Amino acid sequence: MKKDGIHFSSFILHPSPFRLRRIREWGRTARALLACAVLIWVSGCAPARAPAPVPVPGQPKPYRVGKTWYQPIPDAKGFNQRGIASWYGKDFHGRKTSSGEIYDMYAITAAHKTLPLGTYVRVRNLNNGKQIDVRINDRGPFVTGRIIDLSYTCARQLEIVGPGTAPVEVTALGMAAGISNGRQTYVQMDYEKGTFTFQVGAFIEKANAERLKAKLSQSFQNAHIVTYFDGRNNFFRVRVGRCTTLSQAVEYEQILKDRGYETTMIVAE
Numbered sequence: 343m344k345k346d347g348i349h350f351s352s353f354i355l356h357p358s359p360f361r362l363r364r365i366r367e368w369g370r371t372a373r374a375l376l377a378c379a380v381l382i383w384v385s386g387c388a389p390a391r392a393p394a395p396v397p398v399p400g401q402p403k404p405y406r407v408g409k410t411w412y413q414p415i416p417d418a419k420g421f422n423q424r425g426i427a428s429w430y431g432k433d434f435h436g437r438k439t440s441s442g443e444i445y446d447m448y449a450i451t452a453a454h455k456t457l458p459l460g461t462y463v464r465v466r467n468l469n470n471g472k473q474i475d476v477r478i479n480d481r482g483p484f485v486t487g488r489i490i491d492l493s494y495t496c497a498r499q500l501e502i503v504g505p506g507t508a509p510v511e512v513t514a515l516g517m518a519a520g521i522s523n524g525r526q527t528y529v530q531m532d533y534e535k536g537t538f539t540f541q542v543g544a545f546i547e548k549a550n551a552e553r554l555k556a557k558l559s560q561s562f563q564n565a566h567i568v569t570y571f572d573g574r575n576n577f578f579r580v581r582v583g584r585c586t587t588l589s590q591a592v593e594y595e596q597i598l599k600d601r602g603y604e605t606t607m608i609v610a611e
Contacts, residue, residue, distance in 0.1 A: 394406070394411060395411050395413060402414035402415070402416060402458070405481070407481075407484045408484070410484075412455050412456060412481075413456065414455075414456045414457070414458065415456050415457065415458065416458070417458060417530070418457055418458055418461045418463075418514035418516065418530070419514070419516075419530045420514070421457065421463075421512075421513070421514035422511070422512070422513050422514070423489055423511070423512045424468070424489075424509070424510070424511050424512070425487065425488065425489030425490075425509070425510070425512075426487050426488045426489060426507050426508070426509060426510070427465065427467075427488070427489065427490045427491075427492055427497075427500075427502060427507060427508055427509075427510040427512075428483055428485070428488050428490075428491055428492070428497075428502075428506060428507045429491060429492040429493065429494060429496070429497030429502055429503065429506070430445075430447070430453070430482075430483075430491050430492075430493070430494075431447045431493075431494040432447065434447070435447045439451075439453075439479050439480035439481075440453075440459065440479070440480045440481040441459045441460070441479040441480065443479050445480065445493075446493070447493050447494040447495070448493070448494065448495050449493055449495065450474070450475075450476050450477065450493065450495060450496055451476055451477050451478070451479045451480065451493050451496070452465070452476045452477070452478055452479075452480070452490050452491060452492045452493060452496060453478070453479075453480035453481055453482035453483060453490065453491040454478045454480075454481070454482070454489070454490050454491075454512075455481060455482065455483075455484070455489075457478045457514065458478070459478055459479060459480075460477065460478065460479070460517055460518075461477070461478045461514055461515075461516065461517065462475055462476065462477050462478075462514075462515040462516060462517065462518060462526075462528055463475070463476060463478060463490075463512050463513060463514050463515060464512070464513045464515055465490065465492065465496070465500065465510050465511070465512055466510060466511045466513075467500040467501065467502065467508050467509075467510055468508070468509040468510060468511060469508050469509060470500075470501060472499065472500050472501060473500070474496055474499050474500060475515060475526065476492065476493075476496050477518075488507070489510075489512060490510065490512055515528040516528035516529050516530040517529055517530075535586065535587055535588075536586070536587075536588070536610055536611070537584065537585075537586060537610070537611040538584070538585045538586070538587075538588065538590075538591035538594075538608055538609065538610055538611065539564065539581045539582070539583055539584050539585075539608075539609050539611055540581060540582055540583045540591075540594060540595060540598055540606050540607070540608060540609065541579055541580070541581050541606065541607050541609050542554065542558065542580050542581065542582055542598065542603045542605070542606050543579075543580045543603075543605065544570075544577050544578065544579045544580070545577065545578050545580070546575055546576070546577060546578070547578075548567075548578045550578075551567050551578035551579075551580050552567070554580045555567055555580050558580070558582045561601070562582045562583055562598075563582075563583065563584075564581075564582055564583055564584050565580070565581075565582045566580075566581055566582070567579065567580055567581075568581055581609065582598070583598075588608075591608045592608070595607070595608050
């Protein structure tokens with residue numbers, strides 16, 4: 343077959359170098375367009391990641407595990423919950439918990455997603471009526487349907503080790519208040535009342551902390567420096583102000599932020 347004096351078969355089977363270059367360019371362009379189309383399609387089909395919740399002044403900061411955000415509650419007063427308990431042991435023994443403690447599978451502790459760390463709770467096995475008072479020092483469990491992760495010792499006392507899980511009731515007792523007549527006593531913390539101050543900055547160089555303290559002293563009362571050692575370095579924390587209620591502290595924190603100290607955070611003394 344001839345077209346314009348050129349054999350069509352020669353055009354296909356024996357293209358010139360110029361035509362070969364054009365064919366390669368068309369191929370690269372087609373592959374690029376296909377890749378873009380696939381990327382757009384995948385992006386459109388992918389589930390949207392849940393936005394981070396907005397932190398509430400004076401409230402515990404939310405945290406994320408996987409794609410799920412959790413909001414710890416400010417206090418455990420009146421807390422009661424029913425659901426499935428599980429336990430964790432050797433795989434986590436010796437690791438650091440969310441509270442900073444080292445996990446001990448033989449201690450009387452547990453993990454909860456939202457209760458304040460340090461809270462004592464009474465866990466009752468609804469299958470056999472056995473109960474134990476435990477301290478929350480970790481976060482979890484992050485398995486759908488489970489509400490508390492017990493240490494091995496707690497699970498053994500409640501007879502949960504064998505089956506692995508059991509329905510339980512969790513009732514908050516409060517924070518440890520000391521021993522009375524040989525028994526642990528608890529107190530419900532009132533987070534609305536107390537002594538609050540405000541951390542505006544933290545520095546490794548003390549001179550920088552001194553400069554910020556001097557600047558704050560011109561407009562605010564109780565500007566001071568607190569030294570903190572993290573095991574490797576000394577940090578000089580610059581704090582200012584003092585309030586006796588959380589509602590006052592929230593207002594004071596906003597004043598500092600409006601003045602340009604955007605990283606200010608409330609500290610309970």
